[in-house]
Amino acid sequence: xxxxxxxxxxxxxxxxxxxxxxxxxxxxxxxxxxxxxxxxxxxxxxxxxxxxxxxxxxxxxxxxxxxxxxxxxxxxxxxxxxxxxxxxxxxxxxxxxxxxxxxxxxxxxxxxxxxxxxxxxxxxxxxxxxxxxxxxxxxxxxxxxxxxxxxxxxxxxxxxxxxxxxxxxxxxxxxxxxxxxxxxxxxxxxxxxxxxxxxxxxxxxxxxxxxxxxxxxxxxxxxxxxxxxxxxxxxxxxxxxxxxxxxxxxxxxxxxxxxxxxxxxxxxxxxxxxxxxxxxxxxxxxxxxxxxxxxxxxxxxxxxxxxxxxxxxxxxxxxxxxxx
Numbered sequence: 187x188x189x190x191x192x193x194x195x196x197x198x199x200x201x202x203x204x205x206x207x208x209x210x211x212x213x214x215x216x217x218x219x220x221x222x223x224x225x226x227x228x229x230x231x232x233x234x235x236x237x238x239x240x241x242x243x244x245x246x247x248x249x250x251x252x253x254x255x256x257x258x259x260x261x262x263x264x265x266x267x268x269x270x271x272x273x274x275x276x277x278x279x280x281x282x283x284x285x286x287x288x289x290x291x292x293x294x295x296x297x298x299x300x301x302x303x304x305x306x307x308x309x310x311x312x313x314x315x316x317x318x319x320x321x322x323x324x325x326x327x328x329x330x331x332x333x334x335x336x337x338x339x340x341x342x343x344x345x346x347x348x349x350x351x352x353x354x355x356x357x358x359x360x361x362x363x364x365x366x367x368x369x370x371x372x373x374x375x376x377x378x379x380x381x382x383x384x385x386x387x388x389x390x391x392x393x394x395x396x397x398x399x400x401x402x403x404x405x406x407x408x409x410x411x412x413x414x415x416x417x418x419x420x421x422x423x424x425x426x427x428x429x430x431x432x433x434x435x436x437x438x439x440x441x442x443x444x445x446x447x448x449x450x451x452x453x454x455x456x457x458x459x460x461x462x463x464x465x466x467x468x469x470x471x472x473x474x475x476x477x478x479x480x481x482x483x484x485x486x487x488x489x490x491x492x493x494x495x496x497x498x499x500x501x502x503x504x505x506x507x508x509x510x
Contacts, residue, residue, distance in 0.1 A: 250343050250405045253322030258399070258424070259329040260493060265338040267407045269480050274414045275332070276433060277381045278367070278374040285376075286414035293373050293434070295418040304364075304440035307355035314418055318404060320353070321345040325408065326401060328424035330431075331463045331492045337477045342422050343405030348396040356392065356440045363395040364388075364445035365421060366437035382448055388421065388432040389445035389459070393500055399424055402435075425494040427461045458510035462501070463492035467510045 276286040279293075298314040327341045351363065369385030371377050377384050394400065401422040404411060411417035416433030423430050429449055439445070449457035456470055465475045465488035476485040491497050501509070 248410050250323055250408055250410065252325050252343065252408065254324040255341075256324065257327040259327045259339045262329060262339050264327060264341060265480055270338055270340055270406070271412050271415060273480060275428065276414055276416075278377050278386070278434075279414065280376050281381060287412075289376065290413035292375065293413045293417070295413065298418050298436075300419065300435060301437045302354045302439070303437070305357045305360040305442060306440045307357060309354060314404075317350065318345060318402075321349055323404070328401075328422060329492060330424060330428055331477055331488065333427040333429060333457070333461070333469060333474075335472065335474065335477050337479050339479070341407055342401060342403040343408065344401050344403035344422065346398060347400040347402050347421070348398070350402055351395060351438070354440070359442045360392055360440035362392060362441050362443070362445055363390050364437075364439040364441050365432045365435055366439075367432055368434045368436045383452060386432060386448050387445065387451075388430055388447050390423070390430075391500075392440075394423075397497060397500065399494060399497065425463060425491040425497045427463060429457070430461050460501075460509050462506065462510070463488065464490060464506055464510065467507055
């Protein structure tokens with residue numbers, strides 16, 4: 187599933203991250219006992235069947251049949267596919283932005299199963315195709331904001347997260363949803379470096395997970411997800427910083443207490459559990475008031491909730507500086 191062509195990338199890391207910030211970043215990781223570089227990243231209609239997300243005979247990424255296409259990025263220009271697929275935070279495959287595209291070919295995304303357990307009436311272990319099969323695939327164009335102050339606009343292909351979760355009948359005790367990434371040092375050899383605590387974990391409050399904007403992605407740009415972008419199944423939460431959109435999901439668990447999330451657990455003073463895009467709450471080592479869209483020269487103001495005000499009701503009455 188890995189795209190083997192290697193076009194020259196239009197954006198250099200130095201254009202995105204100032205040298206001083208990069209140096210601070212290294213000191214932070216050293217303080218935490220981590221390796222070298224980098225920071226955290228990272229209504230649908232029904233149908234009888236969905237086309238299996240498979241690689242075509244030529245080894246390229248298969249086209250996906252879509253039931254609906256919707257732009258939810260204010261008509262903004264999409265970031266080029268080559269940029270999005272060659273500039274990634276995915277520490278299981280390396281800490282440089284170009285590492286995942288170079289190294290993620292070791293990941294085997296078929297067969298793939300997802301375990302759903304915890305506070306629900308119908309837990310189970312489902313093959314990926316069976317998990318997604320009852321739903322028609324739709325494309326949603328979302329804008330995304332990384333905690334490192336760069337952003338992208340991507341057309342994702344998938345299904346609403348709420349539709350999938352409802353299949354398992356969460357009980358009244360299900361206050362949160364926890365997600366876990368595959369951890370396999372054979373397929374993800376860079377996990378042996380101990381850069382993060384493995385496996386990678388994330389979580390949402392149940393009402394966040396059930397919000398219509400929350401999305402499970404199996405593709406982008408009309409094709410199956412490249413490995414480096416989270417194949418074969420990733421979370422896509424457009425109003426939160428990118429590291430909340432966990433990749434290569436193998437477990438979903440309904441829980442009563444707030445679950446551990448990797449970056450929040452390792453550095454809770456820098457990466458809050460909620461991690462909503464909020465220009466008024468700076469990262470301890472840089473401002474979040476502006477961002478640079480990959481491929482653009484000048485910065486733009488960061489929008490509250492990344493420009494998705496419809497989620498504001500989820501946080502009514504909460505102190506968003508304390509619950510960052």
